[in-house]
Amino acid sequence: MIAIIITIMVLEMKVPHDPTFRGLAGLLPVFLSYVLSFIYVGIYWNNHHHMLHATSKVSGSVLWANLHLLFWLSLFPFVTGWMGENHFAPLPTAIYGIVLLAAAIAYWILQQRIIAAEGESSRLRRAIGRDWKGKASPLLYLVAIAITFVSAGLAQAIYVLVALVWLVPDRRIEARLEHEV
Amino acid sequence: MIAIIITIMVLEMKVPHDPTFRGLAGLLPVFLSYVLSFIYVGIYWNNHHHMLHATSKVSGSVLWANLHLLFWLSLFPFVTGWMGENHFAPLPTAIYGIVLLAAAIAYWILQQRIIAAEGESSRLRRAIGRDWKGKASPLLYLVAIAITFVSAGLAQAIYVLVALVWLVPDRRIEARLEHEV
Amino acid sequence: MIAIIITIMVLEMKVPHDPTFRGLAGLLPVFLSYVLSFIYVGIYWNNHHHMLHATSKVSGSVLWANLHLLFWLSLFPFVTGWMGENHFAPLPTAIYGIVLLAAAIAYWILQQRIIAAEGESSRLRRAIGRDWKGKASPLLYLVAIAITFVSAGLAQAIYVLVALVWLVPDRRIEARLEHEV
Amino acid sequence: MIAIIITIMVLEMKVPHDPTFRGLAGLLPVFLSYVLSFIYVGIYWNNHHHMLHATSKVSGSVLWANLHLLFWLSLFPFVTGWMGENHFAPLPTAIYGIVLLAAAIAYWILQQRIIAAEGESSRLRRAIGRDWKGKASPLLYLVAIAITFVSAGLAQAIYVLVALVWLVPDRRIEARLEHEV
Numbered sequence: 001m002i003a004i005i006i007t008i009m010v011l012e013m014k015v016p017h018d019p020t021f022r023g024l025a026g027l028l029p030v031f032l033s034y035v036l037s038f039i040y041v042g043i044y045w046n047n048h049h050h051m052l053h054a055t056s057k058v059s060g061s062v063l064w065a066n067l068h069l070l071f072w073l074s075l076f077p078f079v080t081g082w083m084g085e086n087h088f089a090p091l092p093t094a095i096y097g098i099v100l101l102a103a104a105i106a107y108w109i110l111q112q113r114i115i116a117a118e119g120e121s122s123r124l125r126r127a128i129g130r131d132w133k134g135k136a137s138p139l140l141y142l143v144a145i146a147i148t149f150v151s152a153g154l155a156q157a158i159y160v161l162v163a164l165v166w167l168v169p170d171r172r173i174e175a176r177l178e179h180e181v
Numbered sequence: 182m183i184a185i186i187i188t189i190m191v192l193e194m195k196v197p198h199d200p201t202f203r204g205l206a207g208l209l210p211v212f213l214s215y216v217l218s219f220i221y222v223g224i225y226w227n228n229h230h231h232m233l234h235a236t237s238k239v240s241g242s243v244l245w246a247n248l249h250l251l252f253w254l255s256l257f258p259f260v261t262g263w264m265g266e267n268h269f270a271p272l273p274t275a276i277y278g279i280v281l282l283a284a285a286i287a288y289w290i291l292q293q294r295i296i297a298a299e300g301e302s303s304r305l306r307r308a309i310g311r312d313w314k315g316k317a318s319p320l321l322y323l324v325a326i327a328i329t330f331v332s333a334g335l336a337q338a339i340y341v342l343v344a345l346v347w348l349v350p351d352r353r354i355e356a357r358l359e360h361e362v
Numbered sequence: 363m364i365a366i367i368i369t370i371m372v373l374e375m376k377v378p379h380d381p382t383f384r385g386l387a388g389l390l391p392v393f394l395s396y397v398l399s400f401i402y403v404g405i406y407w408n409n410h411h412h413m414l415h416a417t418s419k420v421s422g423s424v425l426w427a428n429l430h431l432l433f434w435l436s437l438f439p440f441v442t443g444w445m446g447e448n449h450f451a452p453l454p455t456a457i458y459g460i461v462l463l464a465a466a467i468a469y470w471i472l473q474q475r476i477i478a479a480e481g482e483s484s485r486l487r488r489a490i491g492r493d494w495k496g497k498a499s500p501l502l503y504l505v506a507i508a509i510t511f512v513s514a515g516l517a518q519a520i521y522v523l524v525a526l527v528w529l530v531p532d533r534r535i536e537a538r539l540e541h542e543v
Numbered sequence: 544m545i546a547i548i549i550t551i552m553v554l555e556m557k558v559p560h561d562p563t564f565r566g567l568a569g570l571l572p573v574f575l576s577y578v579l580s581f582i583y584v585g586i587y588w589n590n591h592h593h594m595l596h597a598t599s600k601v602s603g604s605v606l607w608a609n610l611h612l613l614f615w616l617s618l619f620p621f622v623t624g625w626m627g628e629n630h631f632a633p634l635p636t637a638i639y640g641i642v643l644l645a646a647a648i649a650y651w652i653l654q655q656r657i658i659a660a661e662g663e664s665s666r667l668r669r670a671i672g673r674d675w676k677g678k679a680s681p682l683l684y685l686v687a688i689a690i691t692f693v694s695a696g697l698a699q700a701i702y703v704l705v706a707l708v709w710l711v712p713d714r715r716i717e718a719r720l721e722h723e724v
Contacts, residue, residue: 004188007547010617012196015555015624019632038617042610064348067223074187074219078194086200095205167607185369193377245529248404255368255400259375267381276386366550374558426710429585436549436581440556448562457567 002045005073009037012081033084036159037076040100043166044073044107051111054124059117062110069106075099093155094148100159101141108134137162183226186254190218193262214265217340218257224347225254225284232292235305240298243291250287256280274336275329281340282322289315318343364407367435371399374443395446398521399438402462405528406435406469413473416486421479424472431468437461455517456510462521463503470496499524545588548616552580555624576627579702580619586709587616587646594654597667602660605653612649618642636698637691643702644684651677680705 013030016023048069055062079099083092111134115122128134144158194211197204229250236243260280264273292315296303309315325339375392378385410431417424441461445454473496477484490496506520556573559566591612598605622642626635654677658665671677687701 001184001188003544004185004547006613007544007617008189008192008551010620011192011551011554013621015621015628017628019625019629019635021634024634024638035614038614042613046606046610063227067227070187070223071216071219074191077191078196081196082200085196085198089200091202091205092200182365182369185366189370189373192373244408248408251368251404252397252400255372258372259377262377263381266377266379270381272383272386273381363546363550366547370551370554373554425589429589432549432585433578433581436553439553440558443558444562447558447560451562453564453567454562 001070002041002048002073005076006038006041006045009034009041009077009080012077012084029087030081030084033080033088036163037080039163039167041073041076043163044103048107051114051124054127055114055118056123057117057119059113062113062117065106065110065113069103069110072099072103072106088152088156090149090152093152094145097141097145097148097155097159100162101138101145104134104138104141108138133165137166182251183222183229183254186257187219187222187226190215190222190258190261193258193265210268211262211265214261214269217337217344218261220344220348221281222254222257224344225288229288232295232305235308236295236299237304238298238300240294243294243298246287246291246294250284250291253280253284253287269333269337271330271333274333275326278322278326278329278336278340281343282319282326285315285319285322289319314346318347363432364403364410364435367438368400368403368407371396371403371439371442374439374446391449392443392446395442395450398525399442401525401529403435403438405525406465410469413476413486416489417476417480418485419479419481421475424475424479427468427472427475431465431472434461434465434468450514450518452511452514455514456507459503459507459510459517459521462524463500463507466496466500466503470500495527499528544613545584545591545616548619549581549584549588552577552584552620552623555620555627572630573624573627576623576631579699579706580623582706582710583643584616584619586706587650591650594657594667597670598657598661599666600660600662602656605656605660608649608653608656612646612653615642615646615649631695631699633692633695636695637688640684640688640691640698640702643705644681644688647677647681647684651681676708680709 013027013034016027018026076099079092079096083089083096086092111124111128111131115125118124140158140162144155148155194208194215197208199207257280260273260277264270264277267273292305292309292312296306299305321339321343325336329336375389375396378389380388438461441454441458445451445458448454473486473490473493477487480486502520502524506517510517556570556577559570561569619642622635622639626632626639629635654667654671654674658668661667683701683705687698691698
């Protein structure tokens with residue numbers, strides 16, 4: 001389902017009726033917003049995929065935690081379009097951060113539910129280690145949301161920074177590339 | 182296919198051109214409508230998935246019963262958008278209920294066809310037990326549809342109630358999380 | 363991919379801004395057009411799926427024949443929307459028939475390429491038997507296209523008739539329901 | 544995910560409100576643009592699928608190279624719609640070529656990362672051989688982009704030519720047709 005989210009996101013980039021450089025320039029904010037969201041959802045896609053593969057036992061609460069995460073990810077096409085079309089105005093930038101924050105929390109909840117379902121010998125617990133990225137990201141999103149109305153540009157810089165931190169290859173995902181990629 | 186339905190539903194939430202709190206407030210009905218449908222289609226996704234996995238034998242009529250269910254589920258993006266954009270007006274609320282009702286009946290038919298195909302020793306029959314949720318939901322939808330033109334708000338409250346009843350984890354779906362989630 | 367086609371088709375049913383019975387009535391042609399296409403693409407989905415499962419050997423030309431079929435099927439959302447929004451006017455009705463015809467021919471070509479790739483002992487050749495449905499359908503589409511500008515309603519009646527003929531359960535597809543349904 | 548890209552591309556062909564031959568004729572550029580992109584994305588779909596199946600070992604950098612390729616492919620619906628709606632004007636034609644070029648380079652990078660991950664005995668390296676198609680295509684795209692503002696028609700002719708070269712069946716993909724097709 002994350003593959004579908006990432007793909008339909010492009011539909012929020014509306015085709016301009018103007019075949020000129022001006023038409024193209026007008027698209028720049030929407031395009032940058034798209035690139036940022038592509039990276040975020042792409043990271044979730046990879047990590048979510050590998051987390052589920054490291055998972056051996058699942059309870060009912062894991063299923064709902066998973067659906068909860070997918071809910072927040074499903075809002076990406078919307079907030080991406082809103083932020084881009086309004087040229088990174090403060091409010092859409094803050095809402096974008098709230099979706100980032102909610103998705104990060106939902107991911108953490110899902111991770112905890114899986115570890116709880118697996119019990120003592122959880123493979124996932126060992127795999128994630130200290131998980132400093134997972135812990136620092138929500139804090140950074142919170143900071144970004146808080147300063148949005150002071151400087152939307154600074155908030156966006158934080159979003160980009162966190163995305164870059166996650167882009168750095170992670171030992172955990174050094175695994176066999178799966179079929180559905 | 183249910184994963185695709187749930188994902189494209191977000192495309193009915195049109196991006197506003199207004200980056201203000203007013204623009205955001207105007208979105209509230211569409212957003213609430215989206216949340217309700219996300220929960221409903223998410224429940225169908227989980228339950229449908231687990232039903233098919235508990236299924237060992239399939240006849241041609243099962244295939245058509247499955248397609249029949251998918252037809253009604255495929256209308257969710259449309260009725261969700263219609264109900265949300267018209268601020269939960271009575272008629273779209275009633276139509277929403279009719280799609281809920283039709284999907285519930287289609288699900289029940291599919292279940293019966295699978296049990297019939299499996300014969301005496303049907304695993305699915307044992308798994309669903311008395312199925313009181315499956316039996317009570319259509320009745321509640323019927324009540325909601327009937328009172329829509331008296332109080333659309335009451336009808337919507339019933340839709341929310343039924344969704345919450347299904348959200349309570351079910352023993353039947355306490356199974357291994359599948360690949361395609 | 364056929365599952366995606368069938369699902370995004372609903373996006374061509376545009377949400378009306380009018381929450382009244384008049385708004386609903388205005389949707390009727392689009393809805394009927396949607397139902398017809400849902401049945402057609404659903405039939406292709408089932409049959410295509412089972413054909414590929416009965417297939418044991420594939421050549422490069424089979425891959426292109428498959429892509430060729432998917433091309434025509436991918437046009438369904440468009441022709442469905444065009445025919446519905448224009449209240450079953452003659453030209454969109456004729457174009458709809460041309461896509462039906464092209465898809466039927468493409469399906470037949472794919473079938474032939476698979477049989478050729480499998481050689482003498484082709485399981486698929488035995489499975490399809492005399493294939494009278496596959497042979498009669500293109501002829502009926504041709505007739506329908508020809509009479510569109512005399513009576514679009516008669517052409518549509520033929521489309522409905524052929525769809526119903528295919529809806530009658532087929533021995534060939536009495537197989538195990540697959541995962542991705 | 545490539546299957547989703549190819550499918551949602553049809554949504555950029557907007558349904559005209561005009562059920563006449565004039566309405567149909569007005570669609571021709573968008574349709575031709577769609578056909579060209581369908582062939583390109585279809586080729587990527589087949590080749591990408593078979594490349595991943597020939598792959599036995601994957602590093603983290605392969606995952607990102609794969610996401611990088613998917614990013615450029617995800618822009619196809621947009622550039623296809625833009626080029627078609629503006630009747631193959633020079634600028635959209637050049638941008639289309641840039642996306643073709645970037646996707647070709649991204650594909651090459653992905654191929655190199657896989658070969659590097661597999662080491663000395665890479666099956667993929669043997670499978671692709673001298674890869675003259677993969678090497679010539681980016682050069683031809685570059686030429687096409689360069690002459691766009693002289694003759695957009697000539698640039699488009701080059702795009703068509705390269706697509707046809709790839710359409711010629713390739714020994715490498717003569718393999719078992721996969722499930723998800």
